[in-house]
Amino acid sequence: MKYIDEYRDRESVQRLLGALRSNVTRPWTLMEICGGQTHAFLRFGLDALLPSDIELVHGPGCPVCVTPVEQIDRAVAIAGREGVIFTSFGDMLRVPGTRSDLFAVRARGGDVRVVYSPLDAVKLAQDHPERQVVFFAIGFETTAPANAMAAIAARARGLSNFSMLVSQVCVPPAMEAILASPRNRVQAFLAAGHVCAVMGYWQYHPIAARFHVPIAVTGFEPVDLMRGMHAVVTQLEAGQAKVDNAYGRVVSEAGNRPAQEAMAKVFEACDRQWRGIGMIPLSGLRLRPQFADLDAEARFDVGHVEANESSLCIAGEVLMGHKKPTDCPAFGRECTPTSPLGAPMVSAEGTCAAYFRYARPQE
Amino acid sequence: MSESPPDFEGYSCPLPLPPGDRVVLGHGSGGRLSRDLLTRLLLPALGTAAPRHLDDSAVLQFGSELLAFTTDSHVVSPLFFPGGDIGRLAVCGTVNDLAMVGARPMALTAGFVLEEGLEFGELGRILESMAQAAREAGVYIAAGDTKVVQRGAADKMFINTSGVGWVAPGQAISGAGAKPGDVVLLSGPIGDHGMAVLSAREDLGFETDLVSDVAPLNHMVHAMCEAGPVNALRDPTRGGLATALKEIADQSGVSIELHEKTIPVRPAVRAACELMGFDPLHVANEGKLVACVPAEASERVLEAMRASRYGEEACRIGEVGHGTRGRVTLQTAIGGTRLIDMLAGEMLPRIC
Numbered sequence: 001m002k003y004i005d006e007y008r009d010r011e012s013v014q015r016l017l018g019a020l021r022s023n024v025t026r027p028w029t030l031m032e033i034c035g036g037q038t039h040a041f042l043r044f045g046l047d048a049l050l051p052s053d054i055e056l057v058h059g060p061g062c063p064v065c066v067t068p069v070e071q072i073d074r075a076v077a078i079a080g081r082e083g084v085i086f087t088s089f090g091d092m093l094r095v096p097g098t099r100s101d102l103f104a105v106r107a108r109g110g111d112v113r114v115v116y117s118p119l120d121a122v123k124l125a126q127d128h129p130e131r132q133v134v135f136f137a138i139g140f141e142t143t144a145p146a147n148a149m150a151a152i153a154a155r156a157r158g159l160s161n162f163s164m165l166v167s168q169v170c171v172p173p174a175m176e177a178i179l180a181s182p183r184n185r186v187q188a189f190l191a192a193g194h195v196c197a198v199m200g201y202w203q204y205h206p207i208a209a210r211f212h213v214p215i216a217v218t219g220f221e222p223v224d225l226m227r228g229m230h231a232v233v234t235q236l237e238a239g240q241a242k243v244d245n246a247y248g249r250v251v252s253e254a255g256n257r258p259a260q261e262a263m264a265k266v267f268e269a270c271d272r273q274w275r276g277i278g279m280i281p282l283s284g285l286r287l288r289p290q291f292a293d294l295d296a297e298a299r300f301d302v303g304h305v306e307a308n309e310s311s312l313c314i315a316g317e318v319l320m321g322h323k324k325p326t327d328c329p330a331f332g333r334e335c336t337p338t339s340p341l342g343a344p345m346v347s348a349e350g351t352c353a354a355y356f357r358y359a360r361p362q363e
Numbered sequence: 364m365s366e367s368p369p370d371f372e373g374y375s376c377p378l379p380l381p382p383g384d385r386v387v388l389g390h391g392s393g394g395r396l397s398r399d400l401l402t403r404l405l406l407p408a409l410g411t412a413a414p415r416h417l418d419d420s421a422v423l424q425f426g427s428e429l430l431a432f433t434t435d436s437h438v439v440s441p442l443f444f445p446g447g448d449i450g451r452l453a454v455c456g457t458v459n460d461l462a463m464v465g466a467r468p469m470a471l472t473a474g475f476v477l478e479e480g481l482e483f484g485e486l487g488r489i490l491e492s493m494a495q496a497a498r499e500a501g502v503y504i505a506a507g508d509t510k511v512v513q514r515g516a517a518d519k520m521f522i523n524t525s526g527v528g529w530v531a532p533g534q535a536i537s538g539a540g541a542k543p544g545d546v547v548l549l550s551g552p553i554g555d556h557g558m559a560v561l562s563a564r565e566d567l568g569f570e571t572d573l574v575s576d577v578a579p580l581n582h583m584v585h586a587m588c589e590a591g592p593v594n595a596l597r598d599p600t601r602g603g604l605a606t607a608l609k610e611i612a613d614q615s616g617v618s619i620e621l622h623e624k625t626i627p628v629r630p631a632v633r634a635a636c637e638l639m640g641f642d643p644l645h646v647a648n649e650g651k652l653v654a655c656v657p658a659e660a661s662e663r664v665l666e667a668m669r670a671s672r673y674g675e676e677a678c679r680i681g682e683v684g685h686g687t688r689g690r691v692t693l694q695t696a697i698g699g700t701r702l703i704d705m706l707a708g709e710m711l712p713r714i715c
Contacts, residue, residue, distance in 0.1 A: 004637065015695040043642075046698020094389075107385040221696045336396050358701040 007042070014248035017049055020233060027053045028236050029185045030229060031178070031321045033171060034192035035062035035349025042358035044222045052162055053227065057185065057321035058175050058354075061192050063139040064091045065319060068273040070305045071167040072097035075136055077302040078165065079105045079112050084300075085128060087121040088136040089143075090114040095346050118143075118150035125154065125162035134296045137164045141195045144168050144285060145259035148266035151291050162203065163296040165226035166286055169272055171195050172203045172285035179211040186321055188232035190218035190225070193247040200255025204243045212241040219247040226321050257320030266291055275343055276316035315342035318351050324356040332356060395705050397602075404471030407450050411521045417614075419460035420528070422508065433457060436523040444563040446555075446574030450489035452649060454496035454524040456502075462581040463652065465536035465588060466528030469617065470498065470505040472524040479514040486520070500579035502526070534588060539665045541595035541615035541655035545683035548661065549655045550668055551576070551676040553604050554632040557646035562635065571631045576673075578650030583671035590667035591660025593604065598652045603642040605613035606689050606705035607653055615655075618686030621693045621703065625680045644693075645706045656682050 006012070020121035032038060038058045041047045047056055060066055071100070076097050079086035086102070093102040093112065107113040111131075115121050125133035137147040147168065154162040170341055171192060178186055191204060196217045204215050218228025224247055231244040245251055272284025287295050313330055317323040325331050325344070335341040337353055344350035379639045401417070420433035437453040441681040453469065461468040473493065475484070475679035497504055510544050533647070559575040580598065587593050595615060628636075628643045652671055656664045661679065668674035684693075691703040 008696055010697050043698050043701060045693075045695040045701045046697065047699075049699050051699075103387045103389070104385060107387050336395075338389075338399060345503070357704055 001215070005346070007223040007303075008185060009223065013046070013180040013222045013226055014051075016034060016223065016230055017051075019179060020054070020230050021051045024051050024053045024229070024232050025237060027055065028058060028187050029055045029184040030146060030188050030190075030224050030232060031057045031059045032190040032191060032218065032225075032228075033059040033061040033352065034194070034220075035059075035347065035354070036194070037061075037192070037218065037225060039349060039354045039358075040220050040222070040225060042354045043356075044179050046222050046225060047359070050229075056226075057324070058072060058318065058351040059178070060320060061140065061171065061190075061195075062319075062349040062351065063169070064095050065315065065343040066169060066274040066277065066348050067095065067138050067167050067343070068091070068275045069097055070139075070273065072101070072239070073099075073136045073163065073305045074101060074297065074302050074321040075165055076100045076105055077305070078134055078296060079110045080298045081132075081300065083131055085111045085113060085124055085131050085133045086125060086136070087113050087133060089138070091349075092138060092346050094340075095343050096340060101349050118147050119153060120152045122134075122150050122157070122159065125159045128158060129161060129339055131161060132299075133162050134300075135162070137162045137166045138193070139167060139265070140169055140171055141198045142192075144263045144267060145198060145256070151266045152262065154294060154338045155291070161348070162293050163299045164287070165296040167272075168267060169274065170197075170283055170285065170286035172202075172207060173280050174274065175204075175207055176211075176276075177277070177283070179207070179213060183320075183322055184196070186213070188214040188236055189216070190228040190232065190278050191215050193217060193219040193224065193251060194215065196245075196247065196251040196255065198259050200245055200253050200254075200356065201245060201251065203254055208243050210257055214241050214244070216244040216246045217251050221252060235363070239319055274319070276319055278316075313342035315344050315352075318344055325352040326348065328352070355360065367513070367604045372445040376394075383427075391601075398705075401642050402622040415508060415628040418537050419430075419463040420526075422466075422539075423462055423532060429466075429532070429535055430466050431461050431528040432526075433460040434523065434525040435460060435606060438521050439560060439676040440518055441560075441563050442489065442519055444560045444575055445572075445581060447649070448489055448492050448495035449520065449522055450491075451496045452577050453524045454500065454502075455649060456495050456503060456600070457524040457579050457648075458496075458500045458579045459600075459652075460565070461528035462584040463524050463536065463591070463596045463598055464530065465534045465584070465596070466530045467498060467583050467585065468502045468526055468528040471502055471524050471526040473504050473507040474632070475509045476517050476520050476523075477509065477511045478517040479511060482521050488490075489520070490589050499517045500581055510555075525707040528713070536588075536593055536596045537613040537614070538595055538611045539616075541611050541619075542657070542683050543617055543681045543683055543685045544658055545594055546658050546661040546679055547621065547653040547683065548656055548665055548668065548680040549604070549621060549626065549678060549680045550622040550652045550654075550674040551650075552632070553599065553648055553651060554628055554636065554643040554646035556649040557603070557637045558632050559571075561639075571635060573629070573631050573635070576648055576650035578673045579591065580650065580652050580673055584652070584675050585669060586667040586671055587664050588655075589655065590663040591656060593656055593664065596652060597657040599648050601647050603643070603645040603647060604641070604653060605653075605691070605703045609689070609703065611653075611655065612691050615651050615683075616688040618688065618690045618692070619681055620684055621681035621691065623693050623696045625678060627676055627678060644703060653673055653680075656703045 085281035121135035151186035216228040227246040344352040420431040555576040597607040668677035
């Protein structure tokens with residue numbers, strides 16, 4: 001496959017590994033933000049090839065993992081209603097809420113459908129005027145523009161039977177929260193390339209300066225990951241703290257302006273709970289007042305949601321980079337992809353799922 | 364953000380769900396959930412007479428004769444997909460399950476559940492396709508049954524096929540027979556069937572020129588057994604190559620090491636998998652097999668595969684080893700190592 005094979009080339013990776021090895025003089029702890037990057041490290045076995053002085057900790061960039069349990073409980077409540085077609089990205093169906101997941105709602109007769117684009121949900125609403133179509137708008141800045149477009153399209157088509165259960169989150173506030181934590185170990189970030197493709201990386205300069213932490217905008221293929229690591233380690237060794245773009249083939253400083261405009265038209269910043277982590281101020285997006293009539297939370301009064309989380313799993317510590325999945329006593333025992341205790345074991349981008357799938361220690 | 368950072372002490376985490384009280388789609392994925400269903404409910408209730416090995420077919424002994432016996436239900440949607448249809452699938456699925464235990468398929472039965480409103484034209488085309496696949500495999504359809512259910516009670520049509528086959532003395536093959544030192548052979552590129560069917564579903568909106576690999580493999584298996592001993596055999600259907608090899612490693616109590624670079628995947632399958640976030644190793648095949656063969660016989664067996672109509676692109680993809688029992692690892696293209704596991708539940712497209 002052109003444009004992928006050259007970024008999975010063994011020689012290029014080995015060359016960059018050599019450069020990294022000769023560059024490192026002491027231990028450094030790096031965090032890759034995005035769950036897609038975590039999976040790439042483990043799927044290609046790249047983590048095991050790194051110099052032993054480089055420790056990778058894995059970030060919170062898994063949209064399924066950080067969607068708060070209250071929102072999943074609300075989704076489950078709405079999806080079970082008569083006359084509702086509940087639409088969601090596929091990954092979300094398996095994430096446990098307090099008592100149920102969306103798969104179980106479907107098994108009980110609820111009309112829960114996987115869509116591949118939020119605009120498919122808008123089309124469903126158009127095709128089924130007698131039904132209420134709800135779309136579960138979750139994710140980071142990567143999904144926000146398309147989800148905003150769905151709101152704009154529904155408005156333009158005058159659809160009164162379309163609404164969105166919104167649980168959007170943003171990366172920079174989470175990075176600040178991680179760095180501000182008293183137990184922070186992260187010394188440099190590999191920023192999430194696809195988020196930056198949308199948002200650019202102008203937002204990261206103040207973070208790099210304020211916390212004196214190097215940041216490299218990083219892609220998802222082995223060569224991309226190596227370039228990102230090489231960039232931040234070079235900075236760390238030189239005592240610098242700035243933003244490098246190691247994913248220039250996709251990302252520009254300003255990002256995708258029309259996408260940002262669509263987001264800004266539909267969404268505004270709000271405080272948001274992150275599952276397993278807690279409330280991070282101004283880390284979420286919600287519908288602006290002009291789009292409030294599309295808000296599924298208001299349209300379907302689901303009442304008070306009593307969400308319960310246990311202290312058994314350590315997802316929060318994993319998402320903050322304090323611990324590795326293998327530090328969890330439940331990992332691979334009580335907690336597996338078929339009976340997940342925590343969301344990171346569920347998602348295709350979850351850190352625990354990546355460890356379970358690609359790097360489980362000897363049983 | 365505010366001046367006082369949020370307190371991250373005492374993180375909370377999702378509660379475990381109570382044990383599910385219902386069947387979910389993932390129970391039919393062919394992976395780990397399917398195995399759970401089998402071991403928790405089906406085997407305790409019905410498995411008293413089942414043989415120890417959960418192979419693709421049961422092998423029953425009648426005096427000195429060995430008879431392979433199996434059944435398979437087909438519920439594919441849409442009924443027609445690039446490269447095949449539910450009828451060809453129903454015949455090949457059961458023929459291949461018989462072939463995987465070393466049997467020569469003899470006869471099949473066909474049970475049809477038809478939904479009210481199904482067009483005769485569609486049914487006719489599917490029956491003709493079944494007949495053609497049966498001719499190609501050299502089996503006949505010896506008995507059948509038809510039921511019709513109300514509109515909405517089935518998705519157009521479901522087909523069950525059962526089959527019997529004769530196993531030559533000393534020729535029975537099992538997933539439990541792989542031995543350290545064996546070579547792992549694969550009959551061709553993986554993932555064609557799963558991605559062809561997916562691309563035929565309307566809601567996805569991607570177009571490819573992929574066609575399903577659905578085919579009867581019994582003639583190839585026969586040629587392979589003539590060429591040299593075959594220690595273990597599986598057709599990587601639902602759950603894909605990863606699940607098939609994990610099953611062999613578990614059943615045989617061996618480790619298996621694969622080399623990513625040698626596992627053939629068509630560019631269109633790779634591209635579609637990249638797009639959807641699927642691993643080609645987990646995508647279904649309906650006309651491929653994977654075999655563990657003693658090293659000294661491997662070239663002969665490989666030749667026999669390549670001389671067969673459905674094995675022209677056969678290749679060596681790995682070795683059976685002495686490592687941790689049941690552990691399957693992959694040497695990645697960039698020189699790293701990772702674990703291979705069976706599919707957990709349903710394959711779900713990723714979010715971003």
